[in-house]
Amino acid sequence: MSYTLDAVVDDVQIDAPFDVLDAVITGAVHTPEAPEYAAHVTPWNLAVQLTPSAVVDARTAEDVAAAVRFAGAFGLTAGVQGTGHGAIPGIAGHLLVSTKGLDEVTVHPEGWARVGAGVKWLRVVEAAAPYGLAPLSGSVTDVGVVGYTTGGGVGPMARTYGIAADKVRAFDVVTGDGVVRRVTPTENPDLFWALRGGKGTAGIVTAVEFDLVHQPTFYGGSLWFDAVDAPQVIAAWRTWADELPEAGTTSFGLFQLPPLPGVPPMLAGKMTLSIRFLWTGDAAxxxxxxxxxxxxxxxxxxxxxxxxxxxxxxxxxxxxxxTPAIDPAILLSEFPAEAADRLLEVGGHGSGSSLILLEVRALGGQYARAPQHPDAFDHRGARFSVLAVGLAATPDMAAQGMVDAERVFDALARWDSGRVWPNFGPVHDADSARRAYEEATRERLAAIVQAYDPDGVLHYGRWTRSVA
Structure with a gap:
C-alpha cells in the first residue's frame, strides 16, 4: 500500500512518501484510513480532535529521529503524543509521533529509575514499591511520566520533595534536526535546562532517568464535606494549610460528581467539598x-x-x-479570605456553576525553592494554583464550562499572577506562551529551539520561538 498523500494542510502542500518512512523504521506509519490511526491520535481529552496527515507508531528512539528527519525533508511539522494527556488543538502537526510503544521501565533499588516516553506513572509506582521507593508522580498515576515531568510536574508531595523536574538525572531526546542526544547537567546542559519545564519545545523525549524517594507509605487521602459547610471548612483550611509543616501537601476541590458507577452515593448528584491531604512523615x-x-x-x-x-x-x-472536558487554570500570589469568599460566590454551593471540579492547591515548601540545576520552570513564587474543569460532551456544555471558569478567574483577578503551569496551560498561541514562561525564559528557549531545530520542524517549539 502506498502512503503518499497529496493535500494541503496548514497551507503546506503535502506530497510525502510515507511508505518510504514506514519501510525504514521498526514501528509503523498509519494514515487516516488505517485502522490503527485512531488509537494513536485520539487524546485522553475527547473534546480535542487531532487530525495529522499520518502518525508514526515509534518503537525506538531511532524511529523518532527518522520521523523528524523525514518531516524536515518534506517541509512538514512533527508533533508528539505519548499517553494523550494535555492535548490541545493543532499539537499533532502534520506528522504525529506516537511514543506509546516506548514502554521501558527499569527501577534501580539504590533509588532511581529509567522510563520510556510511553509509560504512565502507575507502572513506575508499582515497580518501585517493593523497594520502599516512590516517584514524584502526579495527582493521578494514569498520566504519562515524560509529558508531566517536562512540564514541571507538581504532584501530591510537592511541598515535601519539590517537583518532578527537580529529580531528573538525564533525558534521551530527539531534537528538531533529527539527532538523538543524551542530555544531563554536563552533557548538552542547555537542553537539560530547557527540558525541565519547557515541555516539548526543545525536542521529543524518548526516555527519562530520575531519582526516587524513600516513601513506602503515607498518611492521607480525601476528606469530604457537604458543600453547605464549605465556607467554614475552607476558612479553616486556609489557616491550616499556611501553618502546615512541609511534610504535608494539601488542596481542596469543589466537586459536582454525576451519579455514575464508582461514585459513592453520598457524593453523587450534589456539590461536595474534598480536602486532599498527603503527609510524608509519621502517621500519628x-x-x-x-x-x-x-x-x-x-x-x-x-x-x-x-x-x-x-x-x-x-x-x-x-x-x-x-473524558471530554475543558480545564483552564491560573496561579495565585495569595488566597486571602476575600478570595475564598469570591470563589465560593461564583463557584460554590448555590452559584449555579456547571463546573464538575474547582480545585485550589496550596504550594510553598520545597516546591518554592530553586533546584540544584536551574530549569525553565518559572512558577516557584506562586502560592496557590486554581484549576476549573467542566464537561464538554457538546459544544454548548464546553461553552458554558468556559463561561463558568472565567467567572471564577475574574473573581480572583486581583490575586492572579498572570502565569500558568505549562502542564495546565500548554503553549498553543502567543498568549499561552507568555503565560507559561517569563520573557527571559522565552528568549532562552527560543534560542535553544533555533539552535537545535533551525528549520522549525517541531510543532510545539514554534510558538515559543515566535513570541520571544
Missing amino acids: EGERHLNRIRAVAPAILDDCALKPYTAVDSVHTDPVDP
Missing part, C-alpha cells in the same frame, strides 16, 4: 494535623488513613477514563 503526627480540619464540620466521607504509596490516587480522586 499527620493524623493530629488533619484532626484540626475534621473538627470543623461533620464529614460525609473520610478516606484518610495510613496507606501504601501505591494508593496515592486516593488523594486527588481524579478520573481515569477518557
Whole structure:
C-alpha cells in the first residue's frame, strides 16, 4: 500500500512518501484510513480532535529521529503524543509521533529509575514499591511520566520533595534536526535546562532517568464535606494549610460528581467539598494535623488513613477514563479570605456553576525553592494554583464550562499572577506562551529551539520561538 498523500494542510502542500518512512523504521506509519490511526491520535481529552496527515507508531528512539528527519525533508511539522494527556488543538502537526510503544521501565533499588516516553506513572509506582521507593508522580498515576515531568510536574508531595523536574538525572531526546542526544547537567546542559519545564519545545523525549524517594507509605487521602459547610471548612483550611509543616501537601476541590458507577452515593448528584491531604512523615503526627480540619464540620466521607504509596490516587480522586472536558487554570500570589469568599460566590454551593471540579492547591515548601540545576520552570513564587474543569460532551456544555471558569478567574483577578503551569496551560498561541514562561525564559528557549531545530520542524517549539 502506498502512503503518499497529496493535500494541503496548514497551507503546506503535502506530497510525502510515507511508505518510504514506514519501510525504514521498526514501528509503523498509519494514515487516516488505517485502522490503527485512531488509537494513536485520539487524546485522553475527547473534546480535542487531532487530525495529522499520518502518525508514526515509534518503537525506538531511532524511529523518532527518522520521523523528524523525514518531516524536515518534506517541509512538514512533527508533533508528539505519548499517553494523550494535555492535548490541545493543532499539537499533532502534520506528522504525529506516537511514543506509546516506548514502554521501558527499569527501577534501580539504590533509588532511581529509567522510563520510556510511553509509560504512565502507575507502572513506575508499582515497580518501585517493593523497594520502599516512590516517584514524584502526579495527582493521578494514569498520566504519562515524560509529558508531566517536562512540564514541571507538581504532584501530591510537592511541598515535601519539590517537583518532578527537580529529580531528573538525564533525558534521551530527539531534537528538531533529527539527532538523538543524551542530555544531563554536563552533557548538552542547555537542553537539560530547557527540558525541565519547557515541555516539548526543545525536542521529543524518548526516555527519562530520575531519582526516587524513600516513601513506602503515607498518611492521607480525601476528606469530604457537604458543600453547605464549605465556607467554614475552607476558612479553616486556609489557616491550616499556611501553618502546615512541609511534610504535608494539601488542596481542596469543589466537586459536582454525576451519579455514575464508582461514585459513592453520598457524593453523587450534589456539590461536595474534598480536602486532599498527603503527609510524608509519621502517621500519628499527620493524623493530629488533619484532626484540626475534621473538627470543623461533620464529614460525609473520610478516606484518610495510613496507606501504601501505591494508593496515592486516593488523594486527588481524579478520573481515569477518557473524558471530554475543558480545564483552564491560573496561579495565585495569595488566597486571602476575600478570595475564598469570591470563589465560593461564583463557584460554590448555590452559584449555579456547571463546573464538575474547582480545585485550589496550596504550594510553598520545597516546591518554592530553586533546584540544584536551574530549569525553565518559572512558577516557584506562586502560592496557590486554581484549576476549573467542566464537561464538554457538546459544544454548548464546553461553552458554558468556559463561561463558568472565567467567572471564577475574574473573581480572583486581583490575586492572579498572570502565569500558568505549562502542564495546565500548554503553549498553543502567543498568549499561552507568555503565560507559561517569563520573557527571559522565552528568549532562552527560543534560542535553544533555533539552535537545535533551525528549520522549525517541531510543532510545539514554534510558538515559543515566535513570541520571544
